[in-house]
Amino acid sequence: MGRYVIRRLLQAIPTLLGVSVISFVLVYNSPGDPILIRTFDPNITQETREVLRRQLGLDQHWTLQYISWFAGITLRTGDVSEEFTRQDTSCTYVAFLNFTSCDNGGGILRGNLGTSIATNQAVWDRIVERMPATIELGVSALLVSLLIGLPLGILSAVRQGSLFDNLVRVLAVIGNALPSFWFGLMLIYIFGVVLGWLPTGSRRTVSLTNEFDLVDRVRHLILPTFVLALGGIALLSRVMRTETLEVIRTDYIRMAKAKGVAAHRIWFVHAFRNALIPLMTILGPAIFGVLSGAVIIETIFSWPGMGRLTFSAAVQRDYPTVLGAVMFFSLLTILGNLLSDILYGVVDPRVRL
Amino acid sequence: MTVAQADGSALAALTADPQLQRKPRTYWSMALQTLRRDLVTLVAIGFLVSMAALSLSASIISRSIGVGPNDTNLENAFQQPYLGPYIQWRTGADPTRAPLMLGKSGGVAHWLGTDQLGRDQFVRLLYGGRVSLGIAFAAAALTLILGVTVGSVAGFFGGVVDDAIMWFINTLSSIPGIYLLIIVTAMFKPNPVTLTLFLGLFGWIGTARLIRGNVFKVRALDFVLAARSVGTRNARIMLQHVIPNSLPIIIVNAAIDIGTLILIESALSFLGLGVQPPTATWGSMLNRANNFLFLRDPDSGVSLALHLLSIPGILITLTVLALYLIGDGLRDALDPMMKNMGLTSESHIE
Numbered sequence: 001m002g003r004y005v006i007r008r009l010l011q012a013i014p015t016l017l018g019v020s021v022i023s024f025v026l027v028y029n030s031p032g033d034p035i036l037i038r039t040f041d042p043n044i045t046q047e048t049r050e051v052l053r054r055q056l057g058l059d060q061h062w063t064l065q066y067i068s069w070f071a072g073i074t075l076r077t078g079d080v081s082e083e084f085t086r087q088d089t090s091c092t093y094v095a096f097l098n099f100t101s102c103d104n105g106g107g108i109l110r111g112n113l114g115t116s117i118a119t120n121q122a123v124w125d126r127i128v129e130r131m132p133a134t135i136e137l138g139v140s141a142l143l144v145s146l147l148i149g150l151p152l153g154i155l156s157a158v159r160q161g162s163l164f165d166n167l168v169r170v171l172a173v174i175g176n177a178l179p180s181f182w183f184g185l186m187l188i189y190i191f192g193v194v195l196g197w198l199p200t201g202s203r204r205t206v207s208l209t210n211e212f213d214l215v216d217r218v219r220h221l222i223l224p225t226f227v228l229a230l231g232g233i234a235l236l237s238r239v240m241r242t243e244t245l246e247v248i249r250t251d252y253i254r255m256a257k258a259k260g261v262a263a264h265r266i267w268f269v270h271a272f273r274n275a276l277i278p279l280m281t282i283l284g285p286a287i288f289g290v291l292s293g294a295v296i297i298e299t300i301f302s303w304p305g306m307g308r309l310t311f312s313a314a315v316q317r318d319y320p321t322v323l324g325a326v327m328f329f330s331l332l333t334i335l336g337n338l339l340s341d342i343l344y345g346v347v348d349p350r351v352r353l
Numbered sequence: 354m355t356v357a358q359a360d361g362s363a364l365a366a367l368t369a370d371p372q373l374q375r376k377p378r379t380y381w382s383m384a385l386q387t388l389r390r391d392l393v394t395l396v397a398i399g400f401l402v403s404m405a406a407l408s409l410s411a412s413i414i415s416r417s418i419g420v421g422p423n424d425t426n427l428e429n430a431f432q433q434p435y436l437g438p439y440i441q442w443r444t445g446a447d448p449t450r451a452p453l454m455l456g457k458s459g460g461v462a463h464w465l466g467t468d469q470l471g472r473d474q475f476v477r478l479l480y481g482g483r484v485s486l487g488i489a490f491a492a493a494a495l496t497l498i499l500g501v502t503v504g505s506v507a508g509f510f511g512g513v514v515d516d517a518i519m520w521f522i523n524t525l526s527s528i529p530g531i532y533l534l535i536i537v538t539a540m541f542k543p544n545p546v547t548l549t550l551f552l553g554l555f556g557w558i559g560t561a562r563l564i565r566g567n568v569f570k571v572r573a574l575d576f577v578l579a580a581r582s583v584g585t586r587n588a589r590i591m592l593q594h595v596i597p598n599s600l601p602i603i604i605v606n607a608a609i610d611i612g613t614l615i616l617i618e619s620a621l622s623f624l625g626l627g628v629q630p631p632t633a634t635w636g637s638m639l640n641r642a643n644n645f646l647f648l649r650d651p652d653s654g655v656s657l658a659l660h661l662l663s664i665p666g667i668l669i670t671l672t673v674l675a676l677y678l679i680g681d682g683l684r685d686a687l688d689p690m691m692k693n694m695g696l697t698s699e700s701h702i703e
Contacts, residue, residue: 018524023533030540173681177674179616181623182639182666189646189662200646295531296620300643310532311624314539322536326528333527 005342012334019330020070020108020323027319028062034117034317056117069114069323072107076100113324118316123324126309133203134305137298138290140225145232152233153240154272160245168237175234184227184300191223198223201302224301228294232286239282243275250274277348284340288332387686394682397675404672408482415476420461422480423631426471429458431648431657434466434474466660469641474661478668481633486672488549488634489614495553496614497607500560501596507561508568509591515565526558534617538626545628548621552614560606567599574598601687605680612676619669638665 035053053059057068060076068074077099091102106112113123156165192200199205199220204213247253248271256266295307302308306325313321367373376382388394407414415421435454439462442451455462465475507518537551571577572595580590619636621627628634638661645658 014520015524015527018520019528022524023528023536026533026537027540030537031542173677174670174674177612177616177670177677179619179623179636179666179669179673181620182669185639185643185646185662186666188643189656189659193646193656295535296624299624311535311539314536317540326532326536329529329532330527333529337527 005338008338008341012338015334016327016330020327021066023323023326024066024069025062027322028065030317034058034319068104068107069320070107071109072104072112074102074104076102108327113327114320116313116318116321118313118318118321123321126321127306127324127328130304130306130309133303134291134294134298134307136203137221137224137228137294137303137305138287140221141228141232141294142287142290144225144229145236148229149233149236150240152237154244154267154275156237157241157244157248158267165241168241172234172238175230178230180227180230181296181300183230184223184297187223187227188300201300203304224294224297224303227300228290228297232290235282235286236279239279240275243278244271247271247274277344280344280347281340284336284338284343288329288336291329291332384686388682391682391685393678394686397678397682400671400675401679404482404675405486408479408486411476411479411483414479415473418462418464418473418476420463420473420476422472422477422633424472426458426467429463429467429471430469431661432458432463432467432471434464434660435462436464439464465664468638468661469645469658474638474664477633477638478635478665481635481638481665482668484545484628484632484634485615485618485636485669488545488552488618488628489611491549492552492556492614492618493607493611495549496557496560496610497603499553499557501564501599501603503557504561504564505568505591505596505599508565509572509587509595511569518561518565522558522561525555530555531617531620534621535624535626538621542629543627545632548618548627552617556610556614556617560603560610563602563606564599567602568595571595571598601683605684605687608676608680608683612673612680615669615673615676635665635669 035049035056035058050059057065057074060068064075091100093100106114108114113127115121116123116126119126152168156162156168159165188200191198201220203217203220205216205220248266253266253270256270261270291306294303294305295311297303298305298307299311306329310322310325313325378386411422432454435451435458438447438451438454441447458467461473463473463475465473465478467473468477503518503522507515533555534551537555538548541547541551543551577590577594580594585593615635618627618634619639622634622636623639625637625640627636630637630640642658642662642665645661648657649655650657
């Protein structure tokens with residue numbers, strides 16, 4: 001087991017390397033100028049822009065920029081150690097190759113995601129600032145989809161072929177086909193605008209005191225949670241129904257029936273527990289899927305999470321922030337897959353690794 | 354056999370029997386037969402075909418109504434759908450409203466109302482259907498070509514080729530797909546063609562995985578060994594044996610894929626990242642909708658833009674639903690294993 005985990009973690013290294021190259025190439029070769037966001041002021045001259053561009057390294061070939069972003073080492077031709085040496089950067093001039101190598105102590109290799117072009121904050125700080133909102137929404141959506149999806153799936157397997165079963169299956173298909181952004185808008189319209197029961201967006205009511213108000217938070221959470229959970233409910237109820245039906249066709253259930261075990265014991269002790277096993281494979285990716293899948297819902301509900309951060313960073317061409325978010329979520333996805341594989345081995349001793 | 358040879362007349366009688374003269378039932382004819390009995394799938398196919406037909410004839414319909422998809426009329430913005438008042442007019446329930454609406458719109462019947470610029474929603478939905486369906490079908494074709502090629506190469510050759518391809522697939526799939534799409538569309542400002550390319554280039558991974566798994570299964574079967582033993586080339590085995598045996602999975606996957614692509618395209622266009630205005634797509638028609646949530650008639654307090662909010666969304670949902678149902682129906686029709694399971698399945702515990 002330990003060796004398996006280590007091997008998987010080692011396998012994650014080339015994957016992350018690939019992610020960094022693919023996303024970097026895509027982002028840096030896109031049209032548009034990230035400098036524009038810093039230089040909205042029309043009084044700024046073209047010269048200042050060029051200096052800024054040079055300081056940020058944006059005048060270089062993208063491969064050199066990649067090395068700088070990845071390893072924190074900037075390479076430039078000629079002796080420019082005077083120009084680029086600052087308190088956090090040390091430059092050395094390699095005379096016989098005629099280039100200067102500057103080490104700015106950063107680079108994602110050393111766990112530094114860089115500095116945002118738009119706000120000048122560290123990208124990591126921006127992510128940390130936004131993560132709580134995303135986690136809050138993601139976890140509550142995951143809980144809701146488990147609490148609704150699992151019972152629905154089991155009940156419709158128990159009552160296979162009944163009206164309830166057919167209704168659940170139809171609703172699951174519709175739930176999959178609903179565009180989440182439109183469903184969210186309709187819920188805002190019905191519950192927020194027409195009925196006025198729930199707030200139409202954002203994470204909390206703006207107040208002067210800034211006190212933590214649980215009721216207010218929950219009220220803001222209800223609509224986005226439900227919209228985000230809808231896909232999960234549809235998926236879980238379908239998977240749970242199939243798995244339960246599969247389990248009750250097995251010999252040990254027939255055996256239990258034959259020796260007269262009470263129906264509820266068959267369901268809860270034998271069928272339900274075994275039906276849960278395959279669920280582990282989708283649960284791990286689902287957790288991180290929920291965290292990263294909230295982009296659209298965060299936008300509709302003005303939820304101040306990671307999704308909105310990435311969206312606005314992409315629109316502003318804030319390259320470091322975009323890349324930081326991509327690397328962060330890729331790492332989460334890889335860890336999520338690993339976690340679900342390990343859990344699978346834990347709950348099902350037959351697949352010991 | 355020997356009986357038939359011994360008695361020629363009995364053989365003649367047998368061949369004359371209409372029961373025995375029927376065509377042999379192939380896999381595809383059996384699938385078609387299952388499909389013909391499946392009412393839900395037939396309705397879904399009918400809906401999709403009529404949707405496509407309506408979108409294709411968008412220019413004819415818009416000419417007969419007398420308004421183009423981008424014709425604005427600011428005097429007549431946010432007109433409510435004409436359909437209801439028209440029926441009331443024809444049945445005599447309300448003889449004034451429909452003619453008044455016609456007068457305001459200059460004689461044009463806006464069956465599904467107008468948007469914030471007075472553009473006809475019905476005509477825009479038709480033209481938007483062209484773009485939305487077109488992008489989804491073209492992108493699905495691209496994902497199929499890429500996915501089937503890469504998946505069957507990986508599954509068929511295995512070994513180092515498979516390892517390399519799987520490394521690439523795992524890498525690409527560990528970047529959350531929607532993030533990747535939002536980033537590239539936000540930065541590249543796509544037109545319909547580039548959007549199709551993006552959707553296709555980032556969407557083939559699931560298909561490739563599926564095909565690879567199936568090719569692994571088929572490759573181990575005896576008929577592949579038999580083909581190999583008579584010296585058949587790899588390319589021929591792949592095209593003649595392996596891919597045709599993956600065809601059911603490919604077809605089912607394609608139907609569901611198109612549905613998902615419609616959802617993704619509409620979400621991107623809704624965010625303003627998809628096809629840029631004034632080109633209508635179903636998603637981009639909802640782009641301004643969240644600004645209209647609170648828009649009400651100051652006198653009556655009735656929402657002005659409910660028709661702009663509800664109709665495109667319902668259309669997207671129904672189209673995607675139709676595609677998912679077609680996928681399900683095709684799976685039932687094309688997968689004999691599932692069919693057998695349905696027959697022998699032992700029902701529930703009472």
